[in-house]
Amino acid sequence: MSKYEITVDLELCDGIFACLVRDDRFEESEDGLVTLPDSDRDGDELSAVFEDDRLADAEDAAAACPTDAITVREVSDS
Numbered sequence: 001m002s003k004y005e006i007t008v009d010l011e012l013c014d015g016i017f018a019c020l021v022r023d024d025r026f027e028e029s030e031d032g033l034v035t036l037p038d039s040d041r042d043g044d045e046l047s048a049v050f051e052d053d054r055l056a057d058a059e060d061a062a063a064a065c066p067t068d069a070i071t072v073r074e075v076s077d078s
């Protein structure tokens, strides 16, 4: 199990949705861009922290994003 943060730069996101088919936590939002469950939005930055065994799915989604809008980084508890 890993703890990690997914960040999406919504200014870069172009609603292409390559991420959705790699990781179903990414969903289309009302504005036609992408959203994540239990996410926080700060300006154009969307972020959410997860603690599960799906880090590889998130990394696949980030790698598939043609605009490099998705960042995944592991976080520690301390």
Ligand code: SF4
Pocket: 008, 012, 013, 014, 015, 016, 017, 018, 019, 020, 026, 033, 034, 064, 065, 066, 067, 068, 069, 070
């Ligand atoms: S793949 Fe990238 S550009 Fe496309 S919807 Fe997902 S975050 Fe946005």
